[in-house]
Amino acid sequence: MKQNNIVPLDFEKPLFALSKQIIELESKTIHNGNKKTVENLKIQYENVKSEIYKNLSPIDKVKIARHPQRPYPLDYINLISPTWYELHGDRTGKDDYAIVGGLIEIDGQTIMAIGTQKGRNIKENQKRNFGMPSPEGYRKALRLFYHAEKFNFPVITFIDTPGAYPGLEAEAHNQSQAIAMNLRELAGLTVPVISVIIGEGGSGGALAVGVANRILMLENSVYSVISPEGCSAILWRTKDKAADAANALKITAQDLFELGIIDEIIPEVEGGAHYNPKETSQDLLISLKHHLQELSKLTPEEIKKDRQEKIRTIGKFLEV
Amino acid sequence: MKQNNIVPLDFEKPLFALSKQIIELESKTIHNGNKKTVENLKIQYENVKSEIYKNLSPIDKVKIARHPQRPYPLDYINLISPTWYELHGDRTGKDDYAIVGGLIEIDGQTIMAIGTQKGRNIKENQKRNFGMPSPEGYRKALRLFYHAEKFNFPVITFIDTPGAYPGLEAEAHNQSQAIAMNLRELAGLTVPVISVIIGEGGSGGALAVGVANRILMLENSVYSVISPEGCSAILWRTKDKAADAANALKITAQDLFELGIIDEIIPEVEGGAHYNPKETSQDLLISLKHHLQELSKLTPEEIKKDRQEKIRTIGKFLEV
């Protein structure tokens, strides 16, 4: 019942209020026998809680996915690997901190881990540009993809980004080409690639590190061609229809699973991974191990073919 | 005898003075019979001329190699190929005009031509940075090397550069790595590479487009690990010993041929290629055709091996 300094989301506020009430009442009633009220409140709490979290709307999930305390790639890396050797830079002029990459170990096997990394506070977000990569970030990732292929490292990407950065320099340095090259070259890798959407999967900026043999999503993460707000602004011609857009776009893990885009949903603890990063990371690790194990049975050419065939089939159309 | 608006170099001044004298005298003596003097002067002219050009010192050749009217890559390309499709840009943020690249044709075969390009005047030199490439220029060249390999185009590089640009942005964008990558990747190409030093071969900045199966030099071009002026400043601790440095460094085509670095010296007309670019370009074309023909007999793997073995043997040391 203790919320561990978790910042409540709007739809969680009734729950937090109840929790506060219970705690207050409990401390008061230790010496008088008013246990019955507390018991009732606790039952009420559980009911409210299960109702809230059972009926999360897509836009609620967007809020959880963007929760400022949600675990980021470096948190998961820290929780699932004994090793972390970060490798920096695109070699041509910039180290983009919105993308991190380096070596981790799973079951004594070396893995190239890549993540789009948000900051925890204003200062860190200035450094990491709120998790919005520049072309140099994608080119760093590409360098590390090649590195992984050279040394036979499977690649795991952790995705949590609002999208590629829409900035002047980003355009001048050819954001489009940086993303496009990653799409093409990821498609051609002969080592396993597993992508995990851990928060926001923001359009092309996410896909640029998300062309994979297996795509996993955390239960409360979202993945979309455009942000609900952006979609609302364009199609509804107002910024206020983000919730409608979130519904229409089919962006939740459940939606994407049903559409056949993703391979597995990793469960989160009630309320979201930020309530217990450790538990979520262990579930994630089990899943990663499983998929790594499966993919290890394939030859390099089969791994590449597996990925390309997976991508090839995506799309719905009518052929007469 | 007419100098075609050629700017004289210091050691050519006696020659230009004589020439002027002859022309003046000739026009005066058309109606009086003073032909004898003119005849004598002409004989003197020829003697002076052959003496001057026979005894060019290394620093004289440096001056010819840097002559502002010396033909540049685009001049030769224009003179030897019916086709010129320039390809621009490194795809990541800049088109460096100090390096030009594109497709030409020789004997109905497509060739990737790359050149380090100086400007003819101040404005053009601002654009082309006096022929000193930036990292982006070398990366453009690298992109075109890969393009050439993909489509089975032999590569011809025309080299005339004081060197890679020593600038702040150039360092920030990793000039070193840009050059180094070109060295490594040129060594690995499976299509023929022929390099021609047509003017100044300035150190690593020249070598970055000069790792080749065949290295040719125009008769009055130079190729050096450091400019004579730079060497003088460092080793003589004065800027005035450039001539001595030019001697010591062994930088002329003749020197490099004797050292086994280059494969052929392309003759220039007396005084230098700028006196007759057409003639020099035709000699160059004949030579290029010859080497292309020879290299066309090799398989891709043999072409690569030929280049690597050529490079492998360079160096003088004592092994006991």
Add this chain to the structure above:
Amino acid sequence: MGLKDFFKNRQLKKAAKLRNGTSTAGSVHELKTQPPVCDEVLCTLWAKCTGCNELLYTSELKKNLGLCKHCSYHHRVTANERIEQLTDFGNFIEINENIYPTDPLNFTDLKPYKDRLKEAEKSSGSKEAITTGIGTINNQGVALAVMEFQYIGGSMGSVVGEKITRLIEKAIEQRLPVIIVSSSGGARMHEGILSLMQMAKTSSALRKLHEEKLLYISLLTEPTFGGVTASFSMLGDIIISEPKARIGFAGRRVIEETIRQKLPKDFQTAEYLLENGQIDAIVSRSELKQYLSNQIKLHSQNKSKASEKNGTNKTTFEKLLAWV
């Protein structure tokens, strides 16, 4: 004979020619049997130049490939017009023309996606935002895709992705160079994640094309943005653009809102891209066919040297038809 009649006649001739040639699954391209589709500007007698505001005869503008005779501004042309401009007379056959969009997400914003599709077909005269096919350019075979901006802003949904992918696969099968003419606002939101994934699908197909060492020329035209630029459009061996075309990843307005400053006037123009090393050349529409033709020739003659003994190098359209 008026100009309109001339065009119609010419198309009917082409259609006849094509019909005689084809006996396989590929059907004749729409262009060949219907009158040219015009947007409002082009179909009135006069049009105002977007570049210089001069008034132009629309018929003359059309004859002039959509270029203003005063300022050379390159007006947008339809996919059909583009195909006509680029390929040899009568030598283009559409493939996969019977792939239609669906509404996989049951998407409705202010209007159902299904309705938008119908309207788009009606207003653009095109069945989707792209036409793909096989044709010849100066007697050289080519796999050609042309996007239709009039169809929901040339947006890429499942159909565009599938058609491009199949075209690339066909090119690999037949050893043909690929040319894609882009004009798009980006991914088609109404198909959600499925449209995003078309970026991966087309890029993955291009990875195979790359491995096969076949030429891919990407032509960028006004405007090319978003998921299209960030996938197949920027993956050309050769990337060229028409003059003044606006090309970018993010839209100008979004960037200005993000960075809170005005952008330079030439930002995201073809000229800006050339300056910033992103494209190989800017080619005027009047020289485009020759440019493409020469590039194809330059990129095939070295390989073909080996096979010279097998006879001529030229691709007859009849040969191509047999492949469709």
Add this chain to the structure above:
Amino acid sequence: MGLKDFFKNRQLKKAAKLRNGTSTAGSVHELKTQPPVCDEVLCTLWAKCTGCNELLYTSELKKNLGLCKHCSYHHRVTANERIEQLTDFGNFIEINENIYPTDPLNFTDLKPYKDRLKEAEKSSGSKEAITTGIGTINNQGVALAVMEFQYIGGSMGSVVGEKITRLIEKAIEQRLPVIIVSSSGGARMHEGILSLMQMAKTSSALRKLHEEKLLYISLLTEPTFGGVTASFSMLGDIIISEPKARIGFAGRRVIEETIRQKLPKDFQTAEYLLENGQIDAIVSRSELKQYLSNQIKLHSQNKSKASEKNGTNKTTFEKLLAWV
């Protein structure tokens, strides 16, 4: 027993150990039979820290790997000291130690090159600007090259180029990772074009290593410039640097003269390079051996999984000796 004696003793032990092991062509590394070579600063009792000007016991400084105990400034160490710091006790054997410089151009500036060579050998205690060999790092075999800045500014002439090239060839032959520790002012002018061409030679060898998918870690130390940076130094799969090391292509003064402005203070430092995406990490000397060891392990364990059944993965130095 004084510290000096301790060092000497230790080296003699190593030498003995090595001699027992080696029966092939490779001879024991110089380090093992001669007292450590000190430069003027290190051999006096006290030294002034380059970083903070504090006075330090030279013996203590040496024991502390050359790091200042006050400010952690990384003082330059000799190639021999570096080898000692990185490789396992006694487990390094020099190869190609009998390659000597010549004077191919008969070069004389204010002084004949021949004289400079003699002086350099004397002042540096090294026979050239590099030492190459095979050793182990935490029981993992490695091909190691360490440049000696004291020898004509660590400049690369024919010998440096040849030794690096041979080391890489040896690594390919024996399937060993390569580590090169750079410290150099650039190419050696006194060998003219021959020194320039060593850039191509070493890079060409690295191209082969790359194709063989063997690991190459480049360690940049104070200072690394010119033709060395612009060839093998910048071609590492992993490129790391010691803190505050100055690394670049052109020298600071040359750039300031060219662009006519002052450069930022941290320009061309390791920290600047990291910020500008040019290196993977800055690693303190005290953690260097462990870092290298872990990287080698990380880069070999996936491959070795397949060969697990063939027994242990560890490289004994004896195995390595047999290869030299």
